[in-house]
Amino acid sequence: MLSEFDLIKRYFKRDRPGRAVLGIGDDCALLQPTPGRQLAISSDMLVEGRHFFAGADPRMLGHKALAVNLSDLAAMGARPVAFTLSLALPGADPAWLEGFAQGLFALADAHGCELIGGDTTKGPLNICITVFGELAPGHALRRDAAQAGDDIWISGTLGDARLALAGYLNEIALEPQALEQAGLRMHLPTPRVALGLALGLAPSSAPIAHAALDISDGLTGDLGHILAASGVGATLNVDALPAGPVLARQGRDLRRRFTAAGGDDYELCFTAPAGARAAVIDAGRQSDTQVTRVGTIDAQAGLRLVDADGKPLELGLAGWDHFAAG
Numbered sequence: 001m002l003s004e005f006d007l008i009k010r011y012f013k014r015d016r017p018g019r020a021v022l023g024i025g026d027d028c029a030l031l032q033p034t035p036g037r038q039l040a041i042s043s044d045m046l047v048e049g050r051h052f053f054a055g056a057d058p059r060m061l062g063h064k065a066l067a068v069n070l071s072d073l074a075a076m077g078a079r080p081v082a083f084t085l086s087l088a089l090p091g092a093d094p095a096w097l098e099g100f101a102q103g104l105f106a107l108a109d110a111h112g113c114e115l116i117g118g119d120t121t122k123g124p125l126n127i128c129i130t131v132f133g134e135l136a137p138g139h140a141l142r143r144d145a146a147q148a149g150d151d152i153w154i155s156g157t158l159g160d161a162r163l164a165l166a167g168y169l170n171e172i173a174l175e176p177q178a179l180e181q182a183g184l185r186m187h188l189p190t191p192r193v194a195l196g197l198a199l200g201l202a203p204s205s206a207p208i209a210h211a212a213l214d215i216s217d218g219l220t221g222d223l224g225h226i227l228a229a230s231g232v233g234a235t236l237n238v239d240a241l242p243a244g245p246v247l248a249r250q251g252r253d254l255r256r257r258f259t260a261a262g263g264d265d266y267e268l269c270f271t272a273p274a275g276a277r278a279a280v281i282d283a284g285r286q287s288d289t290q291v292t293r294v295g296t297i298d299a300q301a302g303l304r305l306v307d308a309d310g311k312p313l314e315l316g317l318a319g320w321d322h323f324a325a326g
C-alpha cells in the first residue's frame, strides 16, 4: 500500500520546471504574481454519486475536474496559472491514479496551468480543485456588468451533456453511438479559455464583453444570475440556441428544453454591446470557437423566452439546483 507521500510523489509531483517559485512539497506553494495583474481564484468540487457516476473513467474524471475549474477562469476572462488538488480517495488504486493523472495533466499542460499543491486523504471519492488565474485590473467579465441593449451570446453548443444524462437515466432511448457521442460532451467538457481571454483582454482599452459566466446548471437558470446581479431582464430566442450535434437530431421540444435548461454544458454565456458584434465574431474566430447571438438584455426585469418569430414561449423550465433537487 502506497503511503500518502509516495502517492503524491509518484502521481502528482512532476520533475519539470514550473512557473511557481515553490511547488509541491512544502507547507505552502509560492507564486509570484505578474506585476500589475489581479488574481482570479475559483474552486469546484466533484463528488461521486452527485457529479459523476460511481466507476466513472478516471482519465475523463481527471480532465473534467480541471475543466470545470478552467471554465470559471474562462468566464472571468482570466489566464490560467496554477491549481491545487484536494483528493479524498477510498484507496490508493494505481490504475485509477494513473488514468486520473493522465487526464488531469493533459488538460493542465494544454493550458500552461501548473499543479502546485493540495491535500490527500482517505474517504469517499471527492475531487476538489482550486484554480488561480490572472487578469488585468478592470478586465474581469463580471456577472453584474450586463447593460440594457446588450446582445446575449453563447459559445459552442448546448444540450448534448443533458441529452446524455437523459440517455443514461433511461428517460430517453438513444442509439448507442449517439449516447456515446453525447456522453463525451458530458465527460470531456472543453473550457473556453481562449475565447474568455479574447473577450476580456481585448487589445483595445476595454473588454469586448460586458458580463459573462459559464453555463453549468442550465442556460436559463445561469443567465438569471447575470440578470439578478446586473439588475436587468432579457429576451432569449430559444430557437436560436445552438444545439449540440446529437441533440440537433432530436425533436423540437427536446431541443428547446435541453438547450435552454440542460446542465453540464460548460459553455460561456456573455453579453456585449451591439456595436461590438464584429469584435465578438472576431474573438470567436481567433479562439476557434463558435459564437452565436441568442437574445438581448432589456431594462425590464424578468426573462422572456421567445420562439424564432418572437412569440412568447412557455417551457416550464427549472435550472438544476442541488438542494432543491434533493
Ligand code: ADP
Pocket: 008, 012, 023, 024, 025, 026, 027, 028, 029, 085, 086, 087, 115, 116, 117, 118, 119, 120
Ligand atoms: P500538510 O501536512 O501541511 O497537510 P501534506 O502532507 O498534506 O501537507 O502535503 C504535503 C505536500 O504535498 C504539500 O506541499 C501539499 O500541497 C502537497 N499535496 C498533498 N496532496 C496533494 C495532491 N493531491 N496533489 C498535489 N499536491 C498535493
Ligand code: MG
Pocket: 118, 119, 120
Ligand atoms: Mg495536508
